Amino acid sequence: MTEQTLTVDVVVIGAGAVGENVAERTARAGLETLLVERDLVGGECSYWACMPSKALLRSGAALQAARSVQGARQAVTGQLDAAAVLRRRDGFTSHWDDAGQVRWVHDAGIRLLRGTARLAGVRQVSVAGADGGHSSIEARCAVVLATGSTPTVPPVDGLDALDFWGTREATAAAEVPQSLLVLGGGVSGTELAQAYARLGARVTLVARRDLLGRYPEPARRLVEKGLRADGVDLRLNTAIRTAGRDADGYRLELAPDGGAPEQVGGARLLVATGRKPALAGLGLEELGLEPERLRVDPSGQVRGVDGGWLYAAGDAAGKAQLTHQGKYQGRAAGDAIAARAAGELDGEPAAWSPWAATADEAAVPSVVFSDPEVAMVGLTADMARERGLDVCTTELPISVAGSSLHADGYAGWAQMVVDEDRRVVVGMTFAGPDVAELLHAATIAVVGQVPVDRLWHAVPSYPTISEVWLRLLEKYGL
Numbered sequence: 001m002t003e004q005t006l007t008v009d010v011v012v013i014g015a016g017a018v019g020e021n022v023a024e025r026t027a028r029a030g031l032e033t034l035l036v037e038r039d040l041v042g043g044e045c046s047y048w049a050c051m052p053s054k055a056l057l058r059s060g061a062a063l064q065a066a067r068s069v070q071g072a073r074q075a076v077t078g079q080l081d082a083a084a085v086l087r088r089r090d091g092f093t094s095h096w097d098d099a100g101q102v103r104w105v106h107d108a109g110i111r112l113l114r115g116t117a118r119l120a121g122v123r124q125v126s127v128a129g130a131d132g133g134h135s136s137i138e139a140r141c142a143v144v145l146a147t148g149s150t151p152t153v154p155p156v157d158g159l160d161a162l163d164f165w166g167t168r169e170a171t172a173a174a175e176v177p178q179s180l181l182v183l184g185g186g187v188s189g190t191e192l193a194q195a196y197a198r199l200g201a202r203v204t205l206v207a208r209r210d211l212l213g214r215y216p217e218p219a220r221r222l223v224e225k226g227l228r229a230d231g232v233d234l235r236l237n238t239a240i241r242t243a244g245r246d247a248d249g250y251r252l253e254l255a256p257d258g259g260a261p262e263q264v265g266g267a268r269l270l271v272a273t274g275r276k277p278a279l280a281g282l283g284l285e286e287l288g289l290e291p292e293r294l295r296v297d298p299s300g301q302v303r304g305v306d307g308g309w310l311y312a313a314g315d316a317a318g319k320a321q322l323t324h325q326g327k328y329q330g331r332a333a334g335d336a337i338a339a340r341a342a343g344e345l346d347g348e349p350a351a352w353s354p355w356a357a358t359a360d361e362a363a364v365p366s367v368v369f370s371d372p373e374v375a376m377v378g379l380t381a382d383m384a385r386e387r388g389l390d391v392c393t394t395e396l397p398i399s400v401a402g403s404s405l406h407a408d409g410y411a412g413w414a415q416m417v418v419d420e421d422r423r424v425v426v427g428m429t430f431a432g433p434d435v436a437e438l439l440h441a442a443t444i445a446v447v448g449q450v451p452v453d454r455l456w457h458a459v460p461s462y463p464t465i466s467e468v469w470l471r472l473l474e475k476y477g478l
């Protein structure tokens, strides 16, 4: 049992992808850094989110890709080997063993403490150790909250009493259920519904609104079509009245718009209805801060804290819940802590400086790894108009030589949003098979604020799907 009192430069609470990045940057700058983790080092993304969910999807996508090309289709006569897919997934989660990540932490010169941390005053952290001990830690420079997020459960009558799956159980499942009822039409619900349908489960997805509500409608329609083609029973725009269990499994009673109530069921129920910053129990109230949501400056420094010693990054900071964006915030926060400690940064950092996560406001890339995929960066036309921009939207089906070679009957869609005053691209969305890899070019265009007249000279190789850029610019008027 460890009983100790420590003083270090920086304490990072939470060793997910984001906490690891913060700690790596402060340690690299020579600050003595302590990382506190109560569960597996590597966090949600490595063990119960990005990696296992993408591993569950990838084999089905590869099979479908072969099936969609004449000649290859004839060579593929069997079904997915679900057990082999699960074994491959287990490899990507290192069998839920964090030894490799712990080695990385040590090699990066970061100290690791296993336990549950809470704030115990100004620059003070108290840790209830995993070994039953206790540590009182003082941070000379900063404490960083990189505690991630927790799932939210909707107020559906009867749901609380059920032992339903969350995304953790769905991504770590040891076998494929015969049938799966998915509640939630967001990114997690969509991806996991398709993964399980392709692994052989009979899947019903229930959503109170549209599927993937924040993405443009033509992209959503393509994904709906893809899910239906895999046999997913989509029950969209429906109120959910009650949840319960019977001998056959789980039941939801639905009240579709204007229709009679009906029941849907499944051997398992997955609830994927969003997540909120994991800020409860951290002692924020005692510091006069709201435990529901923090306000942070572009370097992650929590506003309203005297001395500016408290930071937040990643899901805990309450912005985009995406690993890559959280890691970016983590790098900015780590570098800002080091710069402030060295007297190189005073006050709020300038936009686009190394200490500011400026892209959070204008250029967040995201990919829905369904089949077809949806890849989006920056602003949709509606978001741009809400910000008062005068935008021109150009959209078209993806139908170029590269796409028709890529898959027979390729169905895709692309949209470009241009700020007419500056004549720069502020948003791009692609939907279609394998469009994820098109996204980074769009991210560079948005972040670089590349004028469309110069983009005209970025010639896409022939015959690639990227030729859709040329078609969009032509349709725009170049």
Ligand SMILES: Cc1cc2nc3c(=O)[nH]c(=O)nc-3n(C[C@H](O)[C@H](O)[C@H](O)COP(=O)(O)OP(=O)(O)OC[C@H]3O[C@@H](n4cnc5c(N)ncnc54)[C@H](O)[C@@H]3O)c2cc1C
Pocket: 013, 014, 015, 016, 017, 018, 019, 036, 037, 038, 039, 040, 041, 042, 043, 044, 045, 046, 048, 049, 050, 051, 053, 054, 115, 116, 117, 118, 146, 147, 148, 149, 167, 171, 188, 278, 282, 313, 314, 315, 316, 320, 321, 322, 323, 324, 325, 326
């Ligand atoms: C099913 C699913 C699939 C996803 N797929 C993708 C994807 O493909 N791409 C993508 O970009 N994003 C994806 N995400 C989102 C991504 O998982 C999160 O944005 C990311 O994990 C956030 O990282 P984080 O470090 O902020 O939090 P986490 O990874 O949750 O890490 C927080 C860590 O803090 C620890 N902790 C919390 N409180 C304390 C405490 N008091 N003391 C000590 N330790 C504590 C936790 O144990 C945890 O390890 C997905 C999410 C889900 C649910």
Ligand SMILES: NC(=O)c1ccc[n+]([C@@H]2O[C@H](COP(=O)([O-])OP(=O)(O)OC[C@H]3O[C@@H](n4cnc5c(N)ncnc54)[C@H](O)[C@@H]3O)[C@@H](O)[C@H]2O)c1
Pocket: 154, 155, 183, 184, 185, 186, 187, 188, 189, 191, 207, 208, 209, 212, 213, 240, 272, 273, 274, 275, 320, 321, 322, 366, 367, 368, 369
């Ligand atoms: N590919 C990826 O990058 C990826 C994959 C999965 C998850 N994620 C991230 O993880 C986060 C969590 O994913 P998620 O899918 O749980 O959240 P989400 O916010 O994407 O979707 C939540 C869904 O639940 C529905 N919902 C909310 N309250 C409800 C209620 N009371 N009744 C019925 N439905 C309700 C919403 O309408 C929405 O469709 C997301 O922010 C996402 O960015 C990313």
